[in-house]
Amino acid sequence: MTEKSGADILVEALTDLGVEVVFGYPGGAVLPIYDALFKNGAARGDRAIRHILVRHEQAATHAAEGYARATGKPGVVLVTSGPGATNAVTGITDALMDSIPMVVITGQVPTTLIGSDAFQEADTVGITRHCTKHNYLVKDPARLGDVVHEAFHIATSGRPGPVVIDIPKDVQVATAKYRKPGPIQHKTYRPQVKAERSLIEAAVDMLAAAERPILYTGGGIINAGPAASQMLRELARITGAPVTSTLMGLGALPASSPQWLGMLGMHGTYEANHAMNQADLIVAIGARFDDRVTGRLDAFAPNARKIHIDIDRSSINKIVRADLSIVADAGRAIEDMVLVWKSRQHPKPDLSEWWRRIDGWRAVRCLDFPESGAEIMPQRAIRALYEATKARAPIITTEVGQHQMWAAQHFGFEAPNKWLTSGGLGTMGYGLPAAIGAQIGNPGALVIDIAGEASIQMNIQELATATQYRLPVKIFILNNEYMGMVRQWQELTYESRYAESYSDSLPDFVKLGEAYGWKGIRIERPDQLDAGIADMLAHDGPVIVDCMVAKLANCFPMIPSGAAHTDMILQANEVSGTMDDEAKALV
Structure with a gap:
């Protein structure tokens, strides 16, 4: 050598x-x-x-x-x-x-x-x-x-x-x-990827006996590869259990599945959070019981036994005490559970009473939102974007803020690796460079960064990177002229004292995009929404869309900081627990 x-x-x-x-x-x-x-x-x-x-x-x-x-x-x-x-x-x-x-x-x-x-x-x-x-x-x-x-x-x-x-x-x-080394055998770092058989059998027994089970899934399933998501779908099918997910786990189960309850946590759905609260068994897979999920810990799922499956041993029992702990790769563990369930020929449990209660919570229609026709509601903009692009299975990235939560709530993900967002750290400026990286890795894919007018400016210089490498990235800005999530918290917690949350001196995003060689589009009225999105999709190069949305719209449902995960503020009248008579009858 x-x-x-x-x-x-x-x-x-x-x-x-x-x-x-x-x-x-x-x-x-x-x-x-x-x-x-x-x-x-x-x-x-x-x-x-x-x-x-x-x-x-x-x-x-x-x-x-x-x-x-x-x-x-x-x-x-x-x-x-x-x-x-x-x-x-x-x-x-x-x-x-x-x-x-x-x-x-x-x-x-x-x-x-x-x-x-x-x-x-x-x-x-x-x-x-x-x-x-x-x-x-x-x-x-x-x-x-x-x-x-x-x-x-x-x-x-x-x-x-x-x-x-x-x-x-x-x-x-x-x-x-230099000599290429053989297989790496680190002296101390040897993660456990295969679960003990007895623990998998115990988990299956608990799941088969549960009357109100729920599968609580996280980003660990996405990280375990596409096969893990396929095995999750099979586990959900054979057990009949409802499935919810963290922000990072969206796409592991198709949003179109009737067993999908939506995201849980601070801006999760009414049905997901209440099902977690009333479950008698929570199977947490590749999730870490983050504070945005649990709310106030002493009120979290008080009557549920908990199975925690995670490849990171330090995450288990770190926040919530598990009744059964399984250290393993999420995909391998789910596969083993499916195999054990089938080998024991467990019948599909009768969860009809549990689903009746869940249907009652669903009847609240917690993701509905008011519309006046005079201005674009940000939720409507996300739904219009979803309807226009779902056939192409786009990769969606986001910045951080209200637009991020609206995208998580209203954009349906049918497959893993299509939803890229900053979860744990909540980093403004993440979305545009992440979209560039995703586009580099998937040249033929439709990649869209759903952004806010404040977050997009954190790394807006990367417009030049997309231009240099001829990347057809799309940016869809929900422009409400505020740091929306900050303003929302100030409204709800600080008596509407909007200290430094108004986005003053905004650039003309259309002209800015054009200066970098992008196509710029501005959407100002509801009747321009569909045509503006179509124009964005028709262009084969990078496009920046400045979609002007309602300035003071808030992101609901919402669990206030320090509250229990069932103490939710709903959109209907921004008070806790609002539901119509039909929903009350079902519950």
């Missing part, structure tokens, strides 16, 4: 790992790596690693997240030292919170200058220690190849997450021999 530079070793290792795309931004501390990528492109042509030049390092991480979530492959980021690395921290933390496989390669000052406050030096390993699954500072080029392979193993196995590799500039230039 001939010796190669650390930069060449890195690029060869990435090639061996099947990396096709890197999202990044160059700087002095990574120039040897960029030169190696340039030479790799010249030598390999169309088979070379493709580099996508973003306009901000935070956008590189979100684009890598979008790529990972839409393709199932790990996202890869390359940024320079100092501000390049610190700008990436938000996206790294976002990926950790939402369990997204990502490897972030950062440049570092030469090893002799570490700790000297050199130009563009930052303690990247120290800064990212608490927002990564693992991180490395590589001081020896001979270790670099093994570290890269191990980093990808850690990022993609078990509960996925981000891994940082910090490489000093002198290590990128120094030479060593």
Whole structure:
């Protein structure tokens, strides 16, 4: 074996790992790596690693997240030292919170200058220690190849997450021999993916005996791959149990399924939250009992036994005590439950009384909203977008805020990996770069970023990235001229004191889009909605739509902070528990 530079070793290792795309931004501390990528492109042509030049390092991480979530492959980021690395921290933390496989390669000052406050030096390993699954500072080029392979193993196995590799500039230039390592066998990191048979049998027995079961599903099912979603559908079919989902789990069960109750939690449906409250058995699969789901813990599902299935051992019993704990990959565990259920020839349980109660909660029609005809309601805009695009099964990304919750409530997802949003960290500015990453990974797909006029400005410079790479991304802005979720909380909690939540001095998004080479469309009235969406879809390049919606519309249902998960404010008159006589009779 001939010796190669650390930069060449890195690029060869990435090639061996099947990396096709890197999202990044160059700087002095990574120039040897960029030169190696340039030479790799010249030598390999169309088979070379493709580099996508973003306009901000935070956008590189979100684009890598979008790529990972839409393709199932790990996202890869390359940024320079100092501000390049610190700008990436938000996206790294976002990926950790939402369990997204990502490897972030950062440049570092030469090893002799570490700790000297050199130009563009930052303690990247120290800064990212608490927002990564693992991180490395590589001081020896001979270790670099093994570290890269191990980093990808850690990022993609078990509960996925981000891994940082910090490489000093002198290590990128120094030479060593590279040999592709065999299967990774980390000494301490060995996630358990297969559940114990006895625990699966116990879970099946509990599910078969339950009178009011509910399947509470999360993003872990999406992360487990398409087969996991198929097995969830089969488990729901044979058990007859209702299914609800976290924000991150949307699409694991088709929204058109009669067993689908909608999303649960703070902005979840009335029926999902009440079914969770009244269930006698909750089967949590790939979900972590987040505070947005549980509401006040002492009032959460008081009479339910709880089965918790998760690949992350630390998530079990962390927030809610489980009666049966199963550490396993969500997909493998569901598959085993289906096999045990069928092998024991369990009949489909009679849950007719349970479904009668659920139908009563459904009769509340909690997602209905008022319309005047004079202005576009944001819910109507989302439903119109869904109706116009559902045949094409689009990939939807979002920013963060009211528009995000309206999209989760009113856009039906029939398959996994079609819904990309920032859940745990709630990062404004996520949607546009995530859409770019998703489009890179799925060139023929329809990719739409549903945005708010405030969030879209967080990373709006990425319009240039889409233009450069000729990506036909669509942005659909629900423009209410407010930071809508902030304003809503101020209205409900702070007596309508709208402190700094009005979006003053907004740009003309149509002209801004056109300045970047995008097509711009403005929709101002309800009678323009369908035609505006059709115009957006007819254009084969990037389009930004500025849809002017009702300024003071609120996102309901809503569980106020600190309230129980059944203390819901409904749209009808914004008071708790409102339902019509028909619904009361059914309940």
